[in-house]
Amino acid sequence: MHEDLQRLTRELRKETCPQRVLEEVARRISAQSPQPSRLRYALAGALAGLILLCGLALWQWPPGRDGHERLQQAAGSKIDNAQIAEQAEGALGCIGRVLLDAGSQSEKVILQGAVPPLRDSLETAKNKIVNHITL
């Protein structure tokens, strides 16, 4: 490479950016960042107050309308319990009757349907055994 060119290269490598450039950059960056204004604080305060009021309103809500609803619900539940007990009693009575009927029916069926053939078959078997022994 040309001697002067080498010298130029060396000289240009020594060049540095002045410090004032960085200072100016820092100043412009700090100017860019938005400053919190009074309006922002006022808006934040108003929002916080609103949230507080809503919280208080919700806290006060149950003794009013909600309490009345709860009483109605409790009364409704008592009625429901009585009805259920009544219905259950009826259902149990019905089941008892059905079981008694079934018992009586089954007794009849067993005495009339199952016992005579069983007795006959036992008689037959006994006769056969007796005859076989005699033979």
Added chain:
Amino acid sequence: MIRELEFKVLCQRHRDEIYRYARALLANQADAEDATQEVLLRLWNHLPRISPFNLRAWLLQTTRHFCLDQLRRRSNPAAPMLVDDEFLDDRPDELAVNPSLAADCTFRLEQARRALLRLPENLRSVFVLYEINGLRYREIAATLGIPINSVKVYLSRARERLSNLIAQEERCTKTCND
């Protein structure tokens, strides 16, 4: 807080090469300082979105775009953009031959500086990025958006043309003195 710290470190590390590149493109110290400021501000604004692996190329690319944009806006003939063999008539003051620069060495350095400014922008960029800022071929290719082979060719051409231009300046000076 971390962003500020990272930004300060990056500024310290890269400000000189941004400034040198801007100065080579704009041929003026004050403009180069403005360009450096602007590039660092853009770095601050885009910092979360820039890949750290691509940061150097991004910075120099931004510098180049900003400087070329400035030159286009001003239509400043002081920094020849793509004039190839045309001689500079309107030079920046700081680069004009100063009669007080008696020392031959300084005078020759000024000649070399002027010769550098007479290079086309693409050759000048490759020369400055490689020889002065010390980038690799790959980084220069990424910065300028050209193939690596073109970087090598441009660098070779830039050296050759600079040598010719310096020799031409010397001849011109001798003729003027005679």
